[in-house]
Amino acid sequence: MSEEVKLEGKCPFxxxxxxxxxxxxxxxxxxWPNRLKVEALHQNPPEADPLDPDFDYAEAFNKLDLDEIxxxxxxxxxxxxxWWPSDYGNYGPQMIRMAWxxxxxxxxxxxxxxxxxxxxxxxxxxxxxDNGNVDKxxxxxxxxxxxxxxxxxxxxxxxxTGNCALEIMGLKTFGFGGGRIDAWEPDRATYWGPxxxxxxxxxxxxxxxxxxYDLENPMGASQMALIYVNPEGPAGNNVxxxxxxxxxxxxxxxxxxxxxxxxxxxxxxxFGKSHGAVDPENVGxxxxxxxxEAMGLGWMNKAGTGYxxxxxxxxxxxxxxxxxxxxxxxxxxxxxxxxxxxxxAPSGATQWMPADESAPKTPDAHKPGVDHPLMMMTSDxxxxxxxxxxxxxxRFLADFDYFADAFARAWFKLTHRDMxxxxxxxxxxxxxxxxxxxxxxxxxxxxVVDHNDVASLKTRILNSGLTVSELVGVAWGAxxxxxxxxxxxxxxxxxxxxxxxxxxxxxxxxxxAKVVAAMESVKSDFxxxxxxxxxxxxxxxxxxxxxxxxxxxxxxxxxxxxxPFTPGxxxxxxxxxxxxxxxxxxxxxDGFRNFRDELPRYNVPPEQIFLDRAGLLSLTAPxxxxxxxxxxxxxxxxxxxxxxxxxxxxxxxxxDFFANLTSMDYRWHKADEDGMSFELRDRESDAVKYTAxxxxxxxxxxxxxxxxxxxxxxxxGHEKFVRDFVKAWHKVMMLDRFDVAA
Numbered sequence: 001m002s003e004e005v006k007l008e009g010k011c012p013f014x015x016x017x018x019x020x021x022x023x024x025x026x027x028x029x030x031x032w033p034n035r036l037k038v039e040a041l042h043q044n045p046p047e048a049d050p051l052d053p054d055f056d057y058a059e060a061f062n063k064l065d066l067d068e069i070x071x072x073x074x075x076x077x078x079x080x081x082x083w084w085p086s087d088y089g090n091y092g093p094q095m096i097r098m099a100w101x102x103x104x105x106x107x108x109x110x111x112x113x114x115x116x117x118x119x120x121x122x123x124x125x126x127x128x129x130d131n132g133n134v135d136k137x138x139x140x141x142x143x144x145x146x147x148x149x150x151x152x153x154x155x156x157x158x159x160x161t162g163n164c165a166l167e168i169m170g171l172k173t174f175g176f177g178g179g180r181i182d183a184w185e186p187d188r189a190t191y192w193g194p195x196x197x198x199x200x201x202x203x204x205x206x207x208x209x210x211x212x213y214d215l216e217n218p219m220g221a222s223q224m225a226l227i228y229v230n231p232e233g234p235a236g237n238n239v240x241x242x243x244x245x246x247x248x249x250x251x252x253x254x255x256x257x258x259x260x261x262x263x264x265x266x267x268x269x270x271f272g273k274s275h276g277a278v279d280p281e282n283v284g285x286x287x288x289x290x291x292x293e294a295m296g297l298g299w300m301n302k303a304g305t306g307y308x309x310x311x312x313x314x315x316x317x318x319x320x321x322x323x324x325x326x327x328x329x330x331x332x333x334x335x336x337x338x339x340x341x342x343x344x345a346p347s348g349a350t351q352w353m354p355a356d357e358s359a360p361k362t363p364d365a366h367k368p369g370v371d372h373p374l375m376m377m378t379s380d381x382x383x384x385x386x387x388x389x390x391x392x393x394x395r396f397l398a399d400f401d402y403f404a405d406a407f408a409r410a411w412f413k414l415t416h417r418d419m420x421x422x423x424x425x426x427x428x429x430x431x432x433x434x435x436x437x438x439x440x441x442x443x444x445x446x447x448v449v450d451h452n453d454v455a456s457l458k459t460r461i462l463n464s465g466l467t468v469s470e471l472v473g474v475a476w477g478a479x480x481x482x483x484x485x486x487x488x489x490x491x492x493x494x495x496x497x498x499x500x501x502x503x504x505x506x507x508x509x510x511x512x513a514k515v516v517a518a519m520e521s522v523k524s525d526f527x528x529x530x531x532x533x534x535x536x537x538x539x540x541x542x543x544x545x546x547x548x549x550x551x552x553x554x555x556x557x558x559x560x561x562x563x564p565f566t567p568g569x570x571x572x573x574x575x576x577x578x579x580x581x582x583x584x585x586x587x588x589x590d591g592f593r594n595f596r597d598e599l600p601r602y603n604v605p606p607e608q609i610f611l612d613r614a615g616l617l618s619l620t621a622p623x624x625x626x627x628x629x630x631x632x633x634x635x636x637x638x639x640x641x642x643x644x645x646x647x648x649x650x651x652x653x654x655x656d657f658f659a660n661l662t663s664m665d666y667r668w669h670k671a672d673e674d675g676m677s678f679e680l681r682d683r684e685s686d687a688v689k690y691t692a693x694x695x696x697x698x699x700x701x702x703x704x705x706x707x708x709x710x711x712x713x714x715x716x717g718h719e720k721f722v723r724d725f726v727k728a729w730h731k732v733m734m735l736d737r738f739d740v741a742a
């Protein structure tokens with residue numbers, strides 16, 4: 001056995017042995033840890049879903065009485081179950097934490113995480129250190145989930161419960177939108193960090209006191225198994241200014257600005273308490289490592305009753321306010337009124353208490369007549385010591401109504417950020433106000449083009465002087481910006497013509513300008529020639545231009561095919577586009593166009609990033625393969641690069657990419673020391689035929705992808721390839737069309 005193969009170790013999410021599904025032996029990842037996991041593209045297959053294939057969640061949810069559901073939830077919140085008693089007789093704070101920790105996994109860099117699929121139910125999230133005892137919150141909610149069944153997803157129930165908790169404690173919430181559809185298996189695709197142990201910090205470059213201190217992309221949390229930051233400061237150093245720096249980084253990575261960050265922390269800490277009543281040695285394994293008889297629950301605590309006054313979560317003990325079940329401003333009032341000194345919880349964790357003994361006390365959560373000093377965490381003191389955060393806190397102190405509105409809006413954003421455009425929200429409590437982070441597009445107020453118009457527009461576009469490569473490239477750049485993770489990006493809105501997308505190197509800015517100018521001329525001619533209310537948007541024309549070009553390229557290759565096209569897109573304005581937030585959609589690397597930004601630090605090879613990008617487009621392995629091979633011969637690479645363009649007739653939808661990739665008439669030669677660039681050389685003459693990157697060769701080197709490539713490379717594979725390419729193309733063009741039925 002190779003020395004590189006290490007079979008001994010400790011599984012981070014349960015058990016002391018690394019092994020297969022039955023513990024029978026090492027897995028593929030144990031033997032070949034760098035193997036490209038193509039199967040990650042095939043998550044949540046229909047076979048894993050116990051609901052009927054034709055089940056329509058939106059239809060079922062809209063039949064529910066939301067007021068009745070909220071009544072049931074609010075009655076539950078002020079009850080108490082003997083197996084897990086509520087603090088202060090109110091489950092509200094506990095449920096806010098559950099909802100926050102479910103939604104708070106969202107990160108803007110790749111749109112992954114968040115509450116939309118209720119991934120808090122599965123590993124690894126269900127067993128993260130920061131989610132200690134959140135499993136009890138979901139189990140407490142089971143009677144309500146049981147009552148409403150499949151018509152109320154776990155994702156919607158958890159977020160709605162968080163809203164109800166805020167409402168019964170006095171906050172006027174901003175609104176609620178349903179529509180979260182639960183996953184049925186763990187997320188195997190998301191990269192949660194390079195660490196192999198809980199609370200690891202290998203994701204950071206530099207030290208907190210250094211100028212160049214940065215968090216690896218696309219990470220959001222500061223440590224493995226946390227939602228945001230360590231409440232005791234970076235690596236528990238208890239330095240408030242260092243904590244403020246990490247708070248700003250992590251909340252920013254989760255799409256929150258400074259005001260939203262302060263609002264969420266100050267608002268969230270107006271409620272409930274933290275738990276650190278006992279030595280952590282008393283706490284058992286997380287749910288994924290718990291014994292069978294625990295029935296899915298984890299962190300069993302052998303101290304005392306194991307709950308109530310013995311509860312243990314993050315190790316810090318106490319409440320922030322004198323009235324932990326009432327919405328008020330006492331968190332900020334006391335944070336700024338008193339000086340705070342370090343002390344320790346019974347667990348040993350460092351926390352802060354008022355230096356002034358006359359400061360208000362907070363009642364014990366379970367013992368009548370017993371009071372305790374107020375508590376603050378290092379991450380709370382950070383709000384007071386950071387100059388920018390302090391100014392925001394002072395503004396909230398001076399205007400409580402403003403603070404309440406800021407918190408309600410930030411909470412709404414937190415719990416809805418990953419749901420995509422507003423037209424996906426369900427229910428009677430969806431706010432009428434359009435918010436910039438929802439990436440709004442105008443409501444169409446004109447009639448769409450019909451079949452005859454489409455045919456006429458295709459002819460005009462193809463006669464405009466634009467090439468197949470230009471038309472395909474801009475259409476692909478627009479549509480492939482979509483992410484199924486948080487439903488952002490896509491061709492609708494035609495934002496590829498606006499900043500920042502029009503200026504991204506990956507999108508070939510000069511080509512965008514040329515195509516958009518031509519499309520504006522086509523639009524002007526068409527709209528001006530209509531007597532009724534019929535118009536065509538630039539967004540539709542950009543997609544239609546790509547479709548027309550694909551049809552021409554297929555015809556030139558000997559295959560007649562019609563590419564589907566569905567009109568109805570509208571054109572967004574600069575005012576409807578948050579440049580900063582859209583900048584996060586810029587790909588650092590894009591294997592579809594053989595683009596790789598040289599500036600960022602990468603910890604994974606290009607083909608892994610390419611796989612991830614295919615996953616963000618919800619592509620299957622065959623779809624990924626067909627699209628790549630087609631886009632290569634259609635010659636849309638960034639900057640006109642010829643890497644991977646394995647054809648002598650670019651712009652024609654041939655299967656030449658696959659034929660040359662799999663041919664044994666050539667040999668592949670590494671062209672640089674790092675193995676990032678390659679040359680295809682003739683075996684006889686040694687002459688260079690083509691050049692390539694890892695994002696090309698992976699389709700011949702990876703065993704799973706090669707089998708697909710061979711199907712398309714075969715003598716009978718060309719027509720199938722064209723059909724598969726067109727089907728996958730249409731899928732990508734329609735990813736953001738939530739306004740039409742699938």
